[in-house]
Amino acid sequence: MNSDPASSSFSDPQAVARYAEGPPRTVPGFASLHRMTTLLLAERVPATGRVLVLGAGGGLELKAFATVHSGWSFDGVDPSSEMLGLAQRTLGPHAPRVRWRQGTIEAAPHGPFDGATCLLTLHFLSRAERRKTLAELHRRLAPGAPLVVAHLSMPSEEEGRSVWFSRYASFAVASGVESAKASTAGAAMRKHLTILSPEEDELALHEAGFSGVSLFYAGFAFRGWVAYA
Incomplete structure (x- = not known):
């Protein structure tokens, strides 16, 4: 999903149509984040594995995974029907x-899945929702299966x-975003998103039952971890 804090834009047809332009301009190393995530999943997901993608709207990470691993199948979950259509x-x-599922983590099958991702999504959730979501992700994964997350931290x-x-x-402006729009987006993030510290993010993964929590990505305001059920 996008890092845009105005989640209502995910139901705006014009915003949805422009979605693919956004993340590469605001998330440092966006394409490399997808490449690294694919490699981390592949360490443990078998050739015919099943992967749960939470926050699958837009389909950018799904396309990255599916292009490289022809034997993988996926369950893509997102609350926005418009974004699922784009995916x-x-x-x-x-x-x-x-398998397309509209909704939050509760809409996902119980698995067990061989791996899961939740990219640029958890910062949209309150602390309580994040704790519940991580616990439900853990419950749906096979023992030892990887979870890859990345978001504002x-x-x-x-x-x-x-x-x-x-x-x-500054990164957004250097990538071609108008200065005023970049400043407005930053202010909206501060107001609307639940952004934890890196220490709190790691603790949340441990409290949900994950082990082997490791930071693999840091791009200015964004960080990503891999952890294991």
Whole structure:
């Protein structure tokens, strides 16, 4: 999913049509994040494995996974029907390999899955929703299966947080986003998203039952971890 805090835009047809333009301009190393996620999954997901993708709207990570691993099948879950429609179009010939589910984690089958991802999504959830979501992800994974997550994560203190939001905006502007729009997006994130510190993010994974929690990605305001059920 997108890092845009205005989640209502996921039902706006014009915003959905422009979705693919957004993440590469605001998330440092966006394509490499997908490549690394694919490699981390492949360490443990078998050739004919089943992968749960939570926050699958848009289909960008699904396309990255499906293109490299022809034997994998997927369950793609997202609350926005419009974004799921975009994902199906994005996947093209790979779309039949995905079981599409509209909703939150509760809409996902019980598995067990061989791996799961939740990219650029958890910062949309409250602390309580995040705890529940991580626990439900853990419950749906086979023992030892990998979970890969990535989202906004930065220090809790105001001074440190301001520095990272400034860097977020600078990267967006350097990628072609208008300065005013980048500043507005940063302000909206501060107001609407639940952004934990890296320490809190790791603790949340441990509390959900995951082990082997390791940071594998850091791109200015964004961080990503791999953990195992």
